[in-house]
Amino acid sequence: MVTKEQIARINELARKKKTSGLTQAETEEQKKLRNAYVAAFKSNLKAQLDNIELVDRKPESEYTEAEKKHVANLSQKLKEEYQDKEKSVTEAGNPRKPTGEAGKEMIHRMNESHFDLTGWALSFMHFHEDDHILDIGCGGGSALKRMAEQIKTGHLTGVDYSPVSVKASKELNKTAVETEKMDIIEASVSDLPFEDQVFNKIITVESYYFWPNLEEDMKEVFRVLKPGGQFMLVAEIYQHDGLNARALENIKKYELRNLDIAEFEALFIESGFKETAIHLKDGEDWICVEGIK
Numbered sequence: 413m414v415t416k417e418q419i420a421r422i423n424e425l426a427r428k429k430k431t432s433g434l435t436q437a438e439t440e441e442q443k444k445l446r447n448a449y450v451a452a453f454k455s456n457l458k459a460q461l462d463n464i465e466l467v468d469r470k471p472e473s474e475y476t477e478a479e480k481k482h483v484a485n486l487s488q489k490l491k492e493e494y495q496d497k498e499k500s501v502t503e504a505g506n507p508r509k510p511t512g513e514a515g516k517e518m519i520h521r522m523n524e525s526h527f528d529l530t531g532w533a534l535s536f537m538h539f540h541e542d543d544h545i546l547d548i549g550c551g552g553g554s555a556l557k558r559m560a561e562q563i564k565t566g567h568l569t570g571v572d573y574s575p576v577s578v579k580a581s582k583e584l585n586k587t588a589v590e591t592e593k594m595d596i597i598e599a600s601v602s603d604l605p606f607e608d609q610v611f612n613k614i615i616t617v618e619s620y621y622f623w624p625n626l627e628e629d630m631k632e633v634f635r636v637l638k639p640g641g642q643f644m645l646v647a648e649i650y651q652h653d654g655l656n657a658r659a660l661e662n663i664k665k666y667e668l669r670n671l672d673i674a675e676f677e678a679l680f681i682e683s684g685f686k687e688t689a690i691h692l693k694d695g696e697d698w699i700c701v702e703g704i705k
């Protein structure tokens with residue numbers, strides 16, 4: 413064991429050696445103290461290694477019922493801890509319109525927390541290398557980045573009415589923006605700054621809940637979509653029996669629009685889509701509503 417005083421003396425001697433040099437006695441003292449320090453460090457490390465229990469991991473199929481329960485409890489606890497962290501970041505960042513430093517942090521985290529949802533939804537898009545794609549409410553720009561990997565001669569556009577989101581999306585997609593493969597524009601879904609029938613694919617992930625006038629905004633989406641084009645509305649919450657308590661709390665807190673399946677279908681048909689399909693994810697509250705113009 414090396415005391416605090418001894419460590420302070422080691423540092424003092426090291427400083428003196430650099431500045432004015434050490435006497436013979438001080439050199440001897442420094443050597444002794446350093447040896448004592450190394451010995452203490454080694455014995456501490458050995459004690460730690462001795463305490464490590466090595467366990468052979470057996471295949472999950474051989475777990476006892478008690479072990480399965482233990483693992484399930486641990487996973488649930490980790491999931492809840494992660495969700496609690498997400499919750500406080502989301503509260504500070506304003507998901508309706510990300511603002512300030514907290515908004516920046518929130519959309520960075522959403523790039524991760526929406527990763528699986530987005531990947532699942534993108535599996536319903538049939539990409540072509542010359543697609544012209546629009547992402548509405550693009551947030552941190554992760555979906556744009558993933559879609560850009562699928563496109564060669566085509567083009568991507570992101571819109572978001574939050575300057576913080578626009579900046580973050582541009583940063584994440586710097587090369588694509590610089591090479592003009594992608595544009596990211598500050599605009600609201602209610603007034604999209606595009607001619608009619610420009611895009612053959614449009615996606616919106618976790619954004620429709622906040623649109624100011626969903627029915628009118630859908631018409632605006634429809635307007636900029638090409639005939640035969642595909643629109644996908646993706647959300648991790650939709651109205652149905654058994655919606656979890658956390659989702660219900662968020663709906664209330666953030667005043668989210670929350671449609672059920674029949675309402676989505678009616679919305680898409682009333683907006684003009686000639687074909688619709690609803691995709692639901694097993695074990696989650698995820699929904700991807702697909703409309704073909």
Ligand SMILES: C[S@@+](CC[C@H](N)C(=O)[O-])C[C@H]1O[C@@H](n2cnc3c(N)ncnc32)[C@H](O)[C@@H]1O
Nearest residue numbers: 509522526549551572573574577600601617619
């Ligand atoms: C919860 S974030 C989701 C961001 C991103 N799509 C994702 O999945 O991580 C919602 C985004 O929608 C944007 N948004 C909300 N209402 C909008 C509107 N009326 N027009 C454009 N963007 C909007 C917000 O600014 C925010 O960036």
